[in-house]
Amino acid sequence: MNSSAALTAFQALLQPQQMLCAPVDMQPYLIDWRKRFFGKALTVLLPSNTAELAQIVRICAEFQVALVPQGGNTGLCGGATPDQSGQQVVVSLKRMNQIRAIDLINQTMTVEAGCILQTIQAAAAEHNLLFPLSLGAEGSCCIGGNLATNAGGTNVLRYGNARDLCLGLEVVTARGEVWNGLRGLRKDNTGYDLRDLFIGSEGTLGIISAAVLKLYPMPLCQWTSLVATPSITATIELLNLFKQKATSLLTGFEMMTAESLNLIEKQFPQMANPLGENPPITVLVELSDHESEAHARNLIEEILAEALDLGIASNAIIASSIAQANTFWQMREHITLAQAQEGANLKHDITIPLSALDEFIATTDALLRKRFPKVRIINFGHLGDGNLHYNVAAPAGSDSTIFNQANEKIVHDLIYEMVERFGGSISAEHGIGQLKINNLRAHKGAVAHDLMQAIKTALDPQNILNPNKVLSIKSA
Ligand code: FAD
Numbered sequence: 001m002n003s004s005a006a007l008t009a010f011q012a013l014l015q016p017q018q019m020l021c022a023p024v025d026m027q028p029y030l031i032d033w034r035k036r037f038f039g040k041a042l043t044v045l046l047p048s049n050t051a052e053l054a055q056i057v058r059i060c061a062e063f064q065v066a067l068v069p070q071g072g073n074t075g076l077c078g079g080a081t082p083d084q085s086g087q088q089v090v091v092s093l094k095r096m097n098q099i100r101a102i103d104l105i106n107q108t109m110t111v112e113a114g115c116i117l118q119t120i121q122a123a124a125a126e127h128n129l130l131f132p133l134s135l136g137a138e139g140s141c142c143i144g145g146n147l148a149t150n151a152g153g154t155n156v157l158r159y160g161n162a163r164d165l166c167l168g169l170e171v172v173t174a175r176g177e178v179w180n181g182l183r184g185l186r187k188d189n190t191g192y193d194l195r196d197l198f199i200g201s202e203g204t205l206g207i208i209s210a211a212v213l214k215l216y217p218m219p220l221c222q223w224t225s226l227v228a229t230p231s232i233t234a235t236i237e238l239l240n241l242f243k244q245k246a247t248s249l250l251t252g253f254e255m256m257t258a259e260s261l262n263l264i265e266k267q268f269p270q271m272a273n274p275l276g277e278n279p280p281i282t283v284l285v286e287l288s289d290h291e292s293e294a295h296a297r298n299l300i301e302e303i304l305a306e307a308l309d310l311g312i313a314s315n316a317i318i319a320s321s322i323a324q325a326n327t328f329w330q331m332r333e334h335i336t337l338a339q340a341q342e343g344a345n346l347k348h349d350i351t352i353p354l355s356a357l358d359e360f361i362a363t364t365d366a367l368l369r370k371r372f373p374k375v376r377i378i379n380f381g382h383l384g385d386g387n388l389h390y391n392v393a394a395p396a397g398s399d400s401t402i403f404n405q406a407n408e409k410i411v412h413d414l415i416y417e418m419v420e421r422f423g424g425s426i427s428a429e430h431g432i433g434q435l436k437i438n439n440l441r442a443h444k445g446a447v448a449h450d451l452m453q454a455i456k457t458a459l460d461p462q463n464i465l466n467p468n469k470v471l472s473i474k475s476a
Pocket residue numbers: 033068069070071072073074075076078079080093113134135136137140141142143144145146147148149150151152153154202203204206207208209336337429430433466469
């Protein structure tokens with residue numbers, strides 16, 4: 001490694017404002033959103049186009065300097081935070097934020113990696129088109145980060161995750177070459193799927209510099225409802241009722257336990273549950289319709305009436321305006337923030353087959369409560385996808401830092417053991433990063449893990465792309 005030669009080469013390539021070296025300037029890039037991971041860096045670089053980015057990677061390859069790609073820095077697994085060595089370079093894609101093209105006939109948009117997700121949604125909406133990826137961090141996360149983590153969010157039920165919404169990529173490889181795969185094709189069976197390899201690889205195989213995204217017709221209207229249910233079993237029955245009756249009109253089905261919403265009430269009293277006292281489960285259901293307001297309204301009313309009759313719902317309200325629907329979503333999307341304000345928690349972003357979800361929660365809750373009486377289980381998530389955010393927090397009144405330090409491994413191991421037993425995944429949508437790196441081999445099995453290591457070594461033989469994220473590979 002020759003860091004001073006690399007610094008000299010970066011200086012020659014970039015404008016001073018594209019190269020941050022002062023600790024105060026670098027600081028925001030060196031800590032993750034949860035304040036769980038802290039790093040140091042040689043420098044933070046902000047390329048403004050693909051050619052500059054490729055040149056940066058070539059310099060890193062020549063001088064064997066590791067680099068950490070970063071988008072909006074909203075990731076929840078520490079994937080965008082450099083290590084403690086002070087020898088890694090953070091490459092922020094923030095300045096590469098151009099929308100290169102919108103193809104109205106093909107219904108695609110070509111964007112640079114640093115485009116903010118909300119900007120992309122708004123650009124599509126200007127043409128009465130929808131880019132469906134939607135998540136709480138959409139005001140600051142970047143599409144490159146979304147694709148690198150294969151982000152999920154609240155529309156997966158209908159439109160799929162980031163992978164399903166991407167048709168093509170431009171990627172800078174570990175050698176600093178540019179792979180131009182920016183084709184807007186819905187069918188393309190030409191050998192191995194490189195696009196899908198880079199998506200979800202968390203910056204360890206290549207740096208995404210641009211993407212072709214899929215757009216959809218904008219729905220004519222949306223109806224949003226909050227529904228009280230007595231149990232997880234009832235909630236799953238409600239989901240199946242909506243799937244059966246509303247079919248593709250069902251675009252959101254989010255679950256929030258009473259404990260999650262008690263936290264909202266405490267941290268954001270203005271966002272308290274309009275259903276009144278928090279029921280065991282509150283579900284946010286959204287239907288999107290292309291036919292008419294009345295069609296969707298009648299349908300949601302009909303389904304809710306049947307759910308109340310069947311006893312799988314005990315109460316429900318339908319938002320009477322877009323503003324009220326937004327307050328329902330705000331309540332849902334503020335749970336992460338409410339938890340952060342309450343103190344550090346132990347996150348588990350898991351999926352379980354819907355058929356096993358009820359038993360998983362009952363068994364895991366009981367085991368946790370036996371081991372840690374009064375522990376707080378903040379369980380919410382994208383139930384339509386079987387995706388729970390099964391977050392664990394120290395008992396009320398106790399010090400969360402001390403609790404987490406002493407018990408983090410015990411809690412993770414207990415929950416992940418149950419995830420395995422019930423056929424689930426230890427990462428539904430947030431990725432592996434550094435947070436789950438030590439759990440991956442046991443979860444995937446030796447064969448899959450060895451194949452992943454072989455792919456990493458083939459694509460990045462010097463191990464300069466985001467080392468020690470996802471996989472631990474000994475640097476050459
Ligand atoms: P970063 O945090 O900057 O980076 C994430 C990873 O991608 C890192 O490993 C980084 O090295 C890599 N990376 C970034 N850019 C590139 C690139 N151009 N090329 C290659 N690698 C790159 N996630 C969900 O899936 N669903 C949710 O519902 C959701 N809700 C959230 C709500 C809140 C309040 C917060 C704070 C986070 C939420 N997240 C959610 C997590 C996070 O927003 C997503 O993981 C998002 O996709 C990260 O995008 P980013 O631009 O912030 O990436």
